[in-house]
Structure formats: C-alpha cells, structure tokens
Amino acid sequence: MTDSIRTDFISHTFKGQRSPTLLDIDVTIRAGEQVALIGRSGCGKSTLLHMLAGLLLPTEGCVRIHGRQVTRPSEKWNMMFQKPSLYPWMSVADNVGLGLAFAGRKDPQRVAYLLELVGLSEKAAANPQSLSGGQQQRVALARSLATSPEVLLLDEPFSALDAFTRSSLQDEVSRIAREQNLTMVMVTHDIDEAVAMADRVLIMAANPGRIVGEIQVELTSPRQRATPEFSRQREALMTSFEQLVGGETTAAEEEEPEQAGKRKAA
Amino acid sequence: MDSVVNTAPASGKGGIEWAPLTRFLMARLAYPLAGIGVLLALWWLGGWVIANTPGTESFAGFAPGPTFARLGELLSSGEVWIAVVPSLERIGLGLLWAVLIGVPAGVAIGLFAALREVSHVPFQFLRMISPLAWMPVAVLAFDTWDAAIVFLVAVAAVWPVLFSSAQGVRRIDPLWFKVARNLGADGLQMLRRIIFPAIAQDIFAGIRLAVGVAWIVLVPAEYLGVTSGLGYAINDARDTLEYDTLAAVVVVIGVIGFVLDGVCVTLIRRFSWHEEA
Ligand SMILES: Nc1ncnc2c1ncn2[C@@H]1O[C@H](COP(=O)(O)OP(=O)(O)O)[C@@H](O)[C@H]1O
Numbered sequence: 364m365t366d367s368i369r370t371d372f373i374s375h376t377f378k379g380q381r382s383p384t385l386l387d388i389d390v391t392i393r394a395g396e397q398v399a400l401i402g403r404s405g406c407g408k409s410t411l412l413h414m415l416a417g418l419l420l421p422t423e424g425c426v427r428i429h430g431r432q433v434t435r436p437s438e439k440w441n442m443m444f445q446k447p448s449l450y451p452w453m454s455v456a457d458n459v460g461l462g463l464a465f466a467g468r469k470d471p472q473r474v475a476y477l478l479e480l481v482g483l484s485e486k487a488a489a490n491p492q493s494l495s496g497g498q499q500q501r502v503a504l505a506r507s508l509a510t511s512p513e514v515l516l517l518d519e520p521f522s523a524l525d526a527f528t529r530s531s532l533q534d535e536v537s538r539i540a541r542e543q544n545l546t547m548v549m550v551t552h553d554i555d556e557a558v559a560m561a562d563r564v565l566i567m568a569a570n571p572g573r574i575v576g577e578i579q580v581e582l583t584s585p586r587q588r589a590t591p592e593f594s595r596q597r598e599a600l601m602t603s604f605e606q607l608v609g610g611e612t613t614a615a616e617e618e619e620p621e622q623a624g625k626r627k628a629a
Numbered sequence: 630m631d632s633v634v635n636t637a638p639a640s641g642k643g644g645i646e647w648a649p650l651t652r653f654l655m656a657r658l659a660y661p662l663a664g665i666g667v668l669l670a671l672w673w674l675g676g677w678v679i680a681n682t683p684g685t686e687s688f689a690g691f692a693p694g695p696t697f698a699r700l701g702e703l704l705s706s707g708e709v710w711i712a713v714v715p716s717l718e719r720i721g722l723g724l725l726w727a728v729l730i731g732v733p734a735g736v737a738i739g740l741f742a743a744l745r746e747v748s749h750v751p752f753q754f755l756r757m758i759s760p761l762a763w764m765p766v767a768v769l770a771f772d773t774w775d776a777a778i779v780f781l782v783a784v785a786a787v788w789p790v791l792f793s794s795a796q797g798v799r800r801i802d803p804l805w806f807k808v809a810r811n812l813g814a815d816g817l818q819m820l821r822r823i824i825f826p827a828i829a830q831d832i833f834a835g836i837r838l839a840v841g842v843a844w845i846v847l848v849p850a851e852y853l854g855v856t857s858g859l860g861y862a863i864n865d866a867r868d869t870l871e872y873d874t875l876a877a878v879v880v881v882i883g884v885i886g887f888v889l890d891g892v893c894v895t896l897i898r899r900f901s902w903h904e905e906a
C-alpha cells in the first residue's frame with residue numbers, strides 16, 4: 364500500500380499566541396486506511412484536520428497527500444463537519460451536486476447514485492430543512508463523496524446526533540469508506556466511535572497539541588459492538604488513553620463534569 | 630382528507646359551500662375594510678368641516694365625493710397615465726441605480742471588515758443628509774431635470790439597499806463559506822451560488838425600505854423643473870385651483886405606493902429560504 368497522507372513535522376502557532384497549538388506532528392497514513400484521532404477538547408484535533416483539508420496552513424512543516432503538497436482545498440480531499448451545513452435555498456439533490464457544479468461537470472446520475480447510497484433517494488427534491496439531523500448528515504456525506512475524493516476528513520460529524528442515529532451512521536460511513544477504498548481521518552472524543560470505525564487510533568495530548576501514542580484496532584469489519592472483542596479493544600484504548608493523557612485536566616472537563624462518568628475522553 | 634370530502638355532499642348537495650368561504654373572507658378582510666372605513670370617514674368629516682367653515686369653502690374639492698368623481702374621469706380618459714408613467718420611470722431608474730451601487734457595495738462591506746471600518750463614518754454621515762438637500766447639487770451636476778430627479782431618488786434609495794445587503798452578508802453562517810471553499814468554490818461561484826441566494830431576502834427587504842423613501846422623495850423632486858409626473862400634477866392642480874384633481878392625484882400616489890410595497894413583500898417571501906413557522 365502507498366502512503367496517502369504525510370505530515371512533515373507540522374507545528375502551528377495561532378497569530379497573537381505565544382505557545383504553539385500543535386507541535387511536531389509527524390504522521391503517515393496509508394491509502395485506504397481509516398484513522399481516528401482522539402484527544403480532549405481543545406487539544407488541536409480540528410486544527411490539524413483543517414490543515415489536512417488545506418483550509419488552514421501550518422506555520423511550520425507541510426501536509427502532503429499522494430506526494431502533492433496541500434496548499435488549498437481540493438475536490439480530492441473533503442471534510443465533513445459537526446453541523447451538516449446544507450444550503451436551505453437548494454434542494455437536497457442540488458446540495459449533493461454542488462461540488463460537481465463548482466467543478467463544472469454536473470452529473471445528475473451520480474447525484475442519484477449517491478442519494479441511493481445514503482438511502483435518501485425519495486428526498487431528492489425536498490428542502491434540507493425538512494430533514495432530521497441524521498438525514499441532513501447523510502446528505503452532507505453524499506455531498507462530500509460527490510467529487511470522488513480520495514480522502515475523507517470527518518470532524519466529529521456524529522456528535523450532535525442521538526445515540527441510535529449515531530451508531531447507524533458510524534456503521535454506514537465505515538462501510539461506504541471501505542467499499543470505495545477511501546482514506547479516512549476522523550476526529551472524535553468518543554472512544555466507542557474510534558473503536559467502531561478505525562483501523563488505527565492516534566492519541567493526542569494538549570499544550571502543545573501532539574501525538575503521544577497510537578493503537579491498532581484488531582477487529583474485522585463490519586464491527587459488532589456487543590462482542591467481547593469489541594469491549595476488549597475499548598478497554599485497551601481507554602487504558603492507553605488514561606496512561607498517556609489521563610492526568611491532565613482540561614477546560615472541557617470543568618465545563619462538562621457529567622461527561623467524566625461516561626466512557627468518553629472529553 | 631378523503632373522509633372530509635366524502636361527508637361534504639351530505640350537507641351542501643350539488644352546490645358550493647358558501648358559508649366557509651364567506652367566513653374566510655370576513656376573517657381576512659374585516660379588519661382591513663374597517664381601517665379603510667375609518668380613513669374615509671375622517672376624510673369625509675374633514676371635507677364637511679372645510680365646506681362649512683366660512684373662508685375655506687373654496688377648498689371643498691378636497692372632500693371624498695368630488696375627489697372620487699374626478700379620479701373616475703382621470704382614469705376613464707387615461708389622463709392619469711400621463712402623470713403616472715413618467716413618475717414610475719424615474720423611480721424605476723433611481724431604484725435600479727440604487728441596487729446596482731448598493732448591493733455590490735453592501736456585499737463588499739459585509740465581507741471585508743477593513744472596508745466596513747473605513748466606510749462607517751462617511752456612510753453614516755452621508756446617509757443623514759436629506760436627499761432633498763442634494764437638490765442644488767443635482768441641478769448643477771445633471772443636464773436634464775429628469776436625470777437630476779433620478780439622482781435624488783437613487784441617493785435616497787441606495788442606503789437601505791446597501792446596509793441591508795451588508796447586514797445579510799454578516800449574518801451568513803461562516804461554516805457555509807468553509808463548506809463551499811472545501812467543495813472547490815472560486816470567488817465568483819461563492820458569490821453566485823452562496824452569497825447572493827443567502828442574502829436575496831435581505832436585498833429585497835432593503836429594496837422595500839428604499840421604495841418607501843424613494844416614493845416619498847419623488848413627489849417633491851417633481852415640483853422642480855419637469856412638466857410631467859405625479860409631483861408636477863399636484864403642483865399644477867394647486868396653481869389652477871383644481872383641488873379635486875389634487876386630491877385625486879394624492880389618492881393615486883397612495884395606491885401606487887401601496888402596490889409597490891406589496892410587490893416587494895411578495896418578492897421577500899419568494900426569496901426567503903427560512904422555514905415557514
Ligand atoms: N482561529 C484561532 N485562533 C486562535 N486560537 C485558536 C483558533 N482556533 C483554535 N484555536 C485554539 O487552538 C486550540 C485547539 O483548538 P481545536 O483544534 O479546535 O481543538 P479540538 O478540535 O481538539 O477541540 C484551542 O485552544 C483553541 O482555543
């Protein structure tokens with residue numbers, strides 16, 4: 364397998380700040396690999412993902428996708444956000460076809476195929492505002508896939524959904540990414556999500572944001588959450604995470620004390 | 630739904646059910662009709678007082694009776710269009726300029742913070758100057774009276790369009806920009822596919838305000854120089870002491886203003902993407 368994404372010792376300091384937000388991030392992700400990035404809120408996961416997408420340039424180092432340096436967004440790598448951000452003045456189908464329209468090659472057949480892929484064919488003409496949160500996120504997924512990207516970047520795209528919708532979407536995205544042989548990097552602060560979707564989990568610590576460890580997920584796909592192997596993987600990840608970043612207290616923990624009791628890393 | 634349709638013939642055999650329709654019209658029209666009634670009553674009362682006060686009898690033409698009689702004549706002879714068409718042309722041209730200048734300027738100000746900071750004081754200053762205060766400047770700067778009037782209308786109309794467009798742009802969800810950039814939008818595509826659709830309703834809301842101000846500025850502007858239009862018609866009627874004509878023109882001005890506002894409201898609704906509550 365070839366390298367898909369490489370970051371060459373990325374460091375980033377936001378304007379007006381003295382200490383770096385990211386420090387010496389050196390990661391290689393293989394083509395077709397599914398990688399999860401976990402860490403507490405504010406450790407710089409979104410910042411790193413924006414750099415992979417070309418939406419933000421690091422102050423030091425660079426990102427390469429298939430050997431090409433990433434300097435701006437491209438239809439070959441696409442990012443999905445926590446909010447679906449569909450455009451309410453367009454139909455569902457027009458939202459899905461937007462990337463193709465921007466590239467000057469409208470393709471109604473591909474749009475229809477993608478809507479079928481995410482199970483929303485009958486909503487093609489609907490206004491996105493009439494869809495549920497999960498359906499909207501499905502449309503956003505179809506929109507991201509429209510231009511046939513090689514890399515799909517996900518920034519906590521399921522965290523605003525209810526538990527049932529969330530787990531079914533996790534399975535669906537995972538299946539689609541594997542079927543289409545996409546390279547996927549997903550940011551999450553949900554350990555279950557990482558175990559459910561990723562081949563490899565990178566663990567990030569804060570201040571400065573850096574990769575402190577990684578763990579291989581030895582599970583076959585599709586994944587069954589109720590199996591002992593799944594639980595064992597989750598326990599292993601929890602243990603590693605606690606060892607590597609567990610001692611730190613963050614603003615997020617102070618804000619959301621009820622989260623501490625749950626199986627979440629933030 | 631089916632069950633409702635099936636039960637209907639039982640009560641209103643073979644005919645239309647009038648009662649619900651009448652009730653609907655009553656509910657929709659009762660208050661507006663009451664408002665019009667009150668206005669007409671006050672007008673009639675004023676006319677009666679004028680007609681019966683020594684010294685003002687000669688203004689009796691202002692009363693509703695003579696006014697509507699004259700209005701009927703103006704309409705049937707087609708004379709009214711001689712006044713209306715030039716006024717509509719001037720206001721149309723003035724609004725067109727206001728939109729051509731106000732929308733791009735507003736979008737630019739909404740997008741670029743530096744431009745917003747730089748333009749704030751000059752624009753707030755200029756905005757506060759009554760459009761009619763520009764009259765002498767307009768007369769000097771333009772060769773024809775018509776062009777001067779169009780300029781005055783544009784000066785009045787540009788601010789609401791500009792500020793409303795800028796407001797609209799500033800309210801756009803930043804993530805909408807990010808997603809579009811991520812999907813490969815260039816600057817022009819961003820404008821055409823994202824920014825303009827997002828702010829269309831704000832633009833029309835600005836145009837609605839602009840129509841209001843422009844229509845108010847138009848009439849006094851037409852007191853000057855030109856020999857056509859509604860403002861001229863009012864001035865002319867005053868000079869020739871035809872008070873019924875004067876009042877009829879005032880009615881025409883009010884009705885057209887009302888219709889133009891209705892058109893704007895329809896456009897705002899048409900371009901609104903907010904979910905109906
Ligand atoms: N545009 C910015 N300017 C300054 N600081 C920022 C900016 N964006 C993010 N940060 C800071 O960088 C750190 C990492 O943020 P982020 O990448 O969003 O974290 P995460 O996604 O892991 O929760 C945070 O401390 C945040 O306050």
Ligand SMILES: [Mg+2]
Binds near residue numbers: 405408409410
């Ligand atoms: Mg984040």
